[in-house]
Amino acid sequence: MELYVEKLNADAARDILSWQYDPPYDFYNNETTPEAISEMLEEAFFLYLMQINN
Numbered sequence: 001m002e003l004y005v006e007k008l009n010a011d012a013a014r015d016i017l018s019w020q021y022d023p024p025y026d027f028y029n030n031e032t033t034p035e036a037i038s039e040m041l042e043e044a045f046f047l048y049l050m051q052i053n054n
Helices: 010-017 034-042
Strands: 002-007 046-051
Antiparallel strands (some): 002 046
């Protein structure tokens, strides 16, 4: 197993912003807009990716 850390990219930001939660956690839901994606990319967010070697 290998672990990689990368700066958040636009595809991952779009995926994260599209997550939808049921009540009572629905206040965490976001809109996937160009502004929201841009805001996430300006912050210091990172991806943690795991590759499992069989």
